[in-house]
């Protein structure tokens with residue numbers, strides 16, 4: 001029987017980042033992935049990294065993540081296309097201005113370099129920004145972007161160097177608990193682990209049901225597009241919080257990549273693309289930055305956000321001892337990944353938190369709401 005200290009189910013950013021830190025702590029790992037690395041949400045994301053959240057835990061995780069992203073090039077030995085072009089959040093209603101003002105107080109108290117700008121100041125950062133109807137903008141120049149493919153490659157190589165075991169294209173089908181955990185994979189392999197982490201993104205709810213847990217996790221479809229390469233003219237991620245808004249940034253490659261949050265949402269694990277999104281997204285981008293009218297869209301695709309009722313993830317030990325959950329990352333899992341992985345690995349290895357993660361506790365009330373989805 002193959003035996004491991006920890007079996008990690010799901011090799012997206014959360015599973016791999018946690019594995020990387022567990023591996024550094026000397027644990028023997030099985031990393032199990034039903035398809036290829038990053039095939040769930042992670043390689044479908046647009047690579048944005050921001051510290052502008054509304055709750056202290058999320059802000060602190062993001063400060064840690066930012067530091068870890070900064071260190072990746074040296075750690076991995078190749079660039080992960082990390083670039084700090086900032087995030088410019090746009091408020092077109094007095095209510096949104098108030099939300100920004102309140103959040104900025106919390107963010108500044110946590111040491112984030114963020115300010116509220118006038119429309120004119122926002123336009124100084126993005127000269128082509130259409131400021132019609134804009135009331136204010138929240139700006140953090142330290143936020144940025146990284147390339148998800150490179151980040152996952154870095155974690156993967158580091159785990160391979162430590163001779164950790166990967167089971168790829170091999171889904172976990174059964175989990176039996178009898179002191180240790182016995183996992184049966186799609187090809188019939190069985191393995192035993194002292195501890196298990198379910199980091200299966202949108203599929204985490206289904207997996208948790210195998211062991212009788214009912215988690216408040218709700219996958220929904222989010223579509224994205226990427227344009228041809230353009231000469232650099234947009235530095236920060238632009239986030240338009242109007243109900244018919246959108247968010248996009250220009251990668252260091254010159255491509256512009258972005259999404260919008262559909263209203264109503266499109267529930268389920270769905271990765272189909274729609275013509276409606278393609279047309280609508282183009283119009284929303286051009287409204288915000290009119291010169292984009294001339295840009296050619298190269299490709300569109302879709303992936304999942306996994307939502308929780310309050311918009312913050314679940315990162316905790318489950319009611320089943322030694323079974324851990326890290327899921328419900330909404331649209332933030334890529335940026336949260338390095339920070340969550342570091343602290344969760346400490347929790348799994350040492351059985352105590354090195355930070356306060358009560359906001360992400362599995363037994364919380366889920367009544368609040370992250371205001372910056």
Ligand SMILES: Cc1cc2nc3c(=O)[nH]c(=O)nc-3n(C[C@H](O)[C@H](O)[C@H](O)COP(=O)(O)OP(=O)(O)OC[C@H]3O[C@@H](n4cnc5c(N)ncnc54)[C@H](O)[C@@H]3O)c2cc1C
Nearest residue numbers: 010012014034040041042045048172201303332333334335
């Ligand atoms: C269009 C779009 C844009 C986004 N933009 C951003 C952004 O700019 N910034 C940001 O931070 N986040 C963004 N996100 C969100 C981000 O992609 C996710 O929050 C993050 O990737 C979640 O990572 P994960 O590791 O939890 O899940 P996943 O990446 O989904 O990984 C889970 C893995 O588990 C595997 N799995 C499932 N079931 C099993 C099983 N039974 N056995 C074995 N393996 C299994 C899956 O195949 C999958 O690879 C975006 C998402 C989308 C869709």
